[in-house]
Amino acid sequence: MIRVGIVGGTGYTGAELLRLLARHPQATPAVITSRSESGLPVAEMFPHLRGRLDLCFSEPDTGALAECDLVFFATPNGTAMKSVPELLERGTRVIDLAADFRLKDPALWERWYGMPHQCPDLLAETVYGLPEVNRDAIRNARLIANPGCYPTAVTLGFLPLLEQRAIDPSWLIADAKSGVSGAGRKAETNLLMAEVGESFKAYSVSGHRHLPEITQNLQTFAGIEVGLTFVPHLVPMIRGIEATLYARLTDDSLDLAALYQSRYAGEPFVDFMVSGSPDTRSVRGSNDCRIAVARQGDIVIVQSVIDNLVKGAAGQAVQNMNLMFGFDETLGLEALAMLP
Numbered sequence: 001m002i003r004v005g006i007v008g009g010t011g012y013t014g015a016e017l018l019r020l021l022a023r024h025p026q027a028t029p030a031v032i033t034s035r036s037e038s039g040l041p042v043a044e045m046f047p048h049l050r051g052r053l054d055l056c057f058s059e060p061d062t063g064a065l066a067e068c069d070l071v072f073f074a075t076p077n078g079t080a081m082k083s084v085p086e087l088l089e090r091g092t093r094v095i096d097l098a099a100d101f102r103l104k105d106p107a108l109w110e111r112w113y114g115m116p117h118q119c120p121d122l123l124a125e126t127v128y129g130l131p132e133v134n135r136d137a138i139r140n141a142r143l144i145a146n147p148g149c150y151p152t153a154v155t156l157g158f159l160p161l162l163e164q165r166a167i168d169p170s171w172l173i174a175d176a177k178s179g180v181s182g183a184g185r186k187a188e189t190n191l192l193m194a195e196v197g198e199s200f201k202a203y204s205v206s207g208h209r210h211l212p213e214i215t216q217n218l219q220t221f222a223g224i225e226v227g228l229t230f231v232p233h234l235v236p237m238i239r240g241i242e243a244t245l246y247a248r249l250t251d252d253s254l255d256l257a258a259l260y261q262s263r264y265a266g267e268p269f270v271d272f273m274v275s276g277s278p279d280t281r282s283v284r285g286s287n288d289c290r291i292a293v294a295r296q297g298d299i300v301i302v303q304s305v306i307d308n309l310v311k312g313a314a315g316q317a318v319q320n321m322n323l324m325f326g327f328d329e330t331l332g333l334e335a336l337a338m339l340p
């Protein structure tokens with residue numbers, strides 16, 4: 001049994017980590033931090049954990065966190081990088097659910113996140129925690145950058161086509177939609193039900209911070225320069241991301257279904273649908289990414305859905321933890337989607 005710490009246990013991804021870890025047979029939460037709720041029993045804030053987790057929130061304290069085998073940071077961007085060097089030095093491994101270690105170029109980080117990177121020397125050794133491309137490196141990593149939610153859905157969707165050199169890489173479009181929990185648990189007027197309900201809109205149209213992350217992924221994993229247009233939208237639902245991806249096929253004779261089936265054969269959390277369109281409720285609460293492809297003339301259309309809090313955050317983080325500690329990759333992640 002390993003001891004894990006969670007920094008940011010009151011947020012949506014922190015709460016989702018607790019839901020998954022409370023039933024994990026090989027990992028037990030030992031430290032759960034919150035600055036605003038320090039001293040409060042965790043199960044008092046989250047009654048679904050009553051009888052399953054007997055711990056209080058505590059102030060973030062690197063000394064206590066360093067007693068853990070692994071620490072998850074479920075905190076705003078720019079938080080983890082302040083404590084990660086000390087934790088690693090003291091032998092504690094780290095999975096950051098935020099973006100601090102996702103971009104390899106510290107200048108790119110500074111441009112998109114508006115702050116200088118505090119430990120750029122760790123970026124080279126950080127492993128990007130997308131098991132479908134980095135499984136072996138994840139097993140041995142000290143520090144994992146857990147992928148962003150949109151980047152997970154978009155990268156898994158485009159990857160087989162790019163690896164196969166089956167599309168024009170200079171013309172890629174990702175039209176993505178997210179539920180409101182993607183914005184976190186903080187109170188904001190524009191996230192009120194009366195603002196979001198019965199409405200639908202695009203945002204960050206001239207450039208979202210996930211654009212450089214997705215571009216870096218496609219270029220690194222497919223080994224090819226790409227030109228990507230990425231537009232996110234806010235949908236009046238709580239969980240879920242649907243990404244509709246467009247590209248121009250360069251090989252007319254390609255069997256798209258066979259390509260996706262063979263690329264994701266054996267992947268425990270990627271499901272390829274030969275026909276139909278995947279909906280977000282088919283992955284709600286599960287760690288699955290469900291993908292379908294279609295074509296209109298020489299345009300290929302990929303549909304990729306995930307639960308932003310599970311495969312897009314906490315579930316993928318637990319999948320990475322399982323790999324890092326030699327557990328079965330699916331431990332604690334067996335839950336199926338909830339219908340309706």
Ligand SMILES: NC(=O)C1=CN([C@@H]2O[C@H](COP(=O)(O)OP(=O)(O)OC[C@H]3O[C@@H](n4cnc5c(N)ncnc54)[C@H](OP(=O)(O)O)[C@@H]3O)[C@@H](O)[C@H]2O)C=CC1
Binds near residue numbers: 147148149
């Ligand atoms: N929501 C999503 O779908 C996804 C989120 N992410 C990323 O995961 C991270 C967490 O997201 P989410 O759970 O939605 O965020 P929330 O806003 O819901 O929660 C943030 C948590 O961090 C704590 N916190 C805030 N500031 C600090 C600080 N300076 N030091 C220590 N703890 C702090 C908060 O508690 P307190 O203030 O009490 O300490 C709270 O528990 C973010 O970086 C987000 O971008 C990634 C993928 C998907």
Ligand SMILES: CC(=O)N[C@@H](CCC(=O)OP(=O)(O)O)C(=O)O
Binds near residue numbers: 097179180181183232
């Ligand atoms: C709906 C919504 O607001 N989504 C968030 C993205 C999700 C997120 O938390 O970003 P990371 O994956 O980089 O951590 C946003 O657009 O800022």
